[in-house]
Amino acid sequence: MSESDDRVVLWPGDPGTLPLDVRRALVALLRGPYISFRRDPLVWSALLAHEAVVRRHLGDLLLDLVIDADAEVAFSRNLEPGPDFDQAVPSVLRKAPLSFIDSALLLHLRHLLLQGAAQQERMVVGRDEIEAHMQAYATSSGHDQAQFGKRLTASIKRMREWSILLPTDTDDRWEVSSILALILTPEVIEGIEVEYERLRRGRTGDLPSADGMTEEDAESDDADSDGPDPEEADTDETGLDETESAT
Numbered sequence: 001m002s003e004s005d006d007r008v009v010l011w012p013g014d015p016g017t018l019p020l021d022v023r024r025a026l027v028a029l030l031r032g033p034y035i036s037f038r039r040d041p042l043v044w045s046a047l048l049a050h051e052a053v054v055r056r057h058l059g060d061l062l063l064d065l066v067i068d069a070d071a072e073v074a075f076s077r078n079l080e081p082g083p084d085f086d087q088a089v090p091s092v093l094r095k096a097p098l099s100f101i102d103s104a105l106l107l108h109l110r111h112l113l114l115q116g117a118a119q120q121e122r123m124v125v126g127r128d129e130i131e132a133h134m135q136a137y138a139t140s141s142g143h144d145q146a147q148f149g150k151r152l153t154a155s156i157k158r159m160r161e162w163s164i165l166l167p168t169d170t171d172d173r174w175e176v177s178s179i180l181a182l183i184l185t186p187e188v189i190e191g192i193e194v195e196y197e198r199l200r201r202g203r204t205g206d207l208p209s210a211d212g213m214t215e216e217d218a219e220s221d222d223a224d225s226d227g228p229d230p231e232e233a234d235t236d237e238t239g240l241d242e243t244e245s246a247t
Contacts, residue, residue, distance in 0.1 A: 018053065021046035025054055029065070029076045033162050034179050037072035047074060063092055071178040101148075101155045103192050104137045105130070109164065110184045113176045125165075127172040130156065 007017040016023060025047045028035045037044040047054055047067070055065045058076055067074040078091050098106070109125070116123030131152065138148045159165040165174035184192075 018057070019050075022050045022053055025050070026057060029054070029058065029063075029074070032075065033164075034073055034075035034177075036074070036177075036179070039163075044072060044074075061092055062089055066182055068178070068182055071181060073177070073179045073182065075179065075182070099151070099155070101134070101137065101151050102158065104134060105152070105155050105159065106164070106180070106184060107189060107192055108133055109159070109176050110180045110189065113178065113180050116176070117181075123176045124168060124173055125176060126170075126174075127156065 008019045010016065010020060018026075021042065025035070025043050028040065028043050029047075035043050035047065048069075051065070051067070058065050059079060062079045063076045064079045065074065065076055076093075078093050079089070081087075081089050108130070112123045112125055131149075134152055138145060143151060156165065160167075160174065164177050164180060166177055168175055
């Protein structure tokens with residue numbers, strides 16, 4: 001490896017300019033769903049040491065960098081142009097639709113995370129606790145009990161794939177990731193709760209979107225579905241951000 005004019009060449013003919021650890025941090029942010037000190041201390045350290053460089057290169061891709069130094073998590077999201085910029089800006093990340101059950105589960109996990117933060121401890125939740133809490137939404141979901149259980153299982157699977165539910169040493173018990181504190185802002189939470197009231201009154205509408213998460217298969221529960229899901233019919237432009245083209 002040689003350096004010339006601040007360019008780092010890793011091998012002969014290398015077209016890149018950055019050190020390997022910085023490139024790894026950029027790739028991790030593009031792949032998503034997020035990076036953290038707990039998941040990869042070396043990548044996290046590289047991000048903090050070269051934050052300005054990483055932010056600049058993400059900006060060239062029309063992406064923004066979000067870092068919570070206290071929670072030691074970071075992710076990328078679509079860059080919002082300034083109010084005076086009048087040209088169309090393409091979105092690198094597209095929205096993954098959230099069903100009613102997804103949103104209800106995310107909201108529950110967010111509240112659990114707040115409880116854990118108040119007690120200054122990590123929050124761990126089990127499948128049985130999730131299922132017991134989510135029964136309150138069974139009627140509003142529009143499914144019978146068997147369908148609801150099937151959809152809830154698929155939703156839990158997505159939360160694991162998105163690294164919102166992190167594995168523990170005990171089967172069917174997960175730690176709630178602190179990334180939710182950045183994704184589900186008070187504004188998003190308020191919007192979800194308002195939409196629940198609309199659904200309970202028999203009205204339809206899109207569930208609000210949350211920033212920042214990436215995932216490869218927004219339709220992962222469709223393979224488990226017996227047919228069209230009325231609760232997802234109007235959510236194709238809402239939900240969590242997913243990477244459309246990671247590299």
